[in-house]
Amino acid sequence: MVVASPPRARAAVPLPPRATRPTPGRSTVALKALMAGTGLLLVGFLLAHMAGNLKIFVGGEAFDHYAHWLRGLGSPVLPETGYLWLQRTVLSLAVVGHIWAATVLTVRAKKARPVRYAHRKPVQGSYAARTMRWGGVIVLAFIVWHILDLTVGAVNPVGDPAHPFANVVADFAPSRWYITAFYALSIILLGFHLRHGVWSALQTLGVSNARRQRALKGVALALAVVLVVGYLSVPFAVMTGLVK
Structure with missing residues (x-):
């Protein structure tokens, strides 16, 4: 008598895991895109703000008129x-998003290499690339001071929102050379x-792409130089008596 063997149980086929979280590669690309987008938005604001600041060379009346026009923009x-x-809300969100993305990417880069090299050769790169993080921290501190100084007026000698020209002249007076020096250092950083971020x-x-890298580096350098010269021209013009 032949006894039939029991049927073999089929091996369970594991179901593919549900994609509930983005892969690290995709999220890193998204963070880099966030940094790039918010950075370019802030650069656009810097260009527009610089153009407004340069109205100070037209005269105090024109500068005050421009400031009052901004206060009433969009009325009624x-x-x-x-x-x-x-505008301040959008820029604040852009700054927070930019810093958050930079912080997450920095932490991930450190976790990807938990063991430090015993003998590590110096990384080839520009000064801007090597000081990108600390430069960003100093620029953030400058933004906070600038808001307290020329936006809120809490630390400005005049601090009168009705007279922005007087606020700028008092802020960069020759006796307050240390404020001008801090302003210059922050703008240069x-x-x-x-230069590196753009x-x-x-x-x-x-x-x-490979063919455009040199041209784009030139564009980034030219943009950085224009912004630095444009922003520093105002405090140095006040300090030297050209604007008073």
């Missing part, structure tokens, strides 16, 4: 200073930050 749809607060942002967004 927006309340007084409504546009400025909307911002220039280094921009080029990196263009690469992240897919604008750059």
Whole structure:
């Protein structure tokens, strides 16, 4: 008598895991895109803000008129200073997003190499690339001071929102040379930050390729120089008596 063997149980086929979280590679690309997008937004604001600052060379009346025009921009749809607060909100979110993305990417880079090399050769790269993080911290401190100084007026000798020209002249007076020195240092570091950051942002967004790298580096350098010269021209003009 032949006894039939029991049927073999089929091996369970594991189901593919549900994709609930983005892969590290994709999230890193998204963070880099966030850094690039917010960075370019902030560069656009810097250019517009610089153009407004240069109106100080036209005269105090023109500068005050421009400042008052900004306060009433969007009226009557927006309340007084409504546009400025909307702009400040967007810029604050951009700064927070930029810093958050940079911090997460930095932490991930360190975790990817938990063991430090005993003998590590110096990394070839520009000064701006090597000081990108510390430069960003100093620029952030400068932004906070600048808001307290010429936006809120809490640390400005005049601090009167109705007289922005007087605020600038009092702020960069010759006796307050240390304020001008801190302003100059921060703007120069911002220039280094921009020179490297703009080029990196263009690469992240897919604008750059091997043939265009040199041209894009030149564009980033020219943009950084223009911003540095444009922003430093105002405090030095006040300090030297050209604007008073």
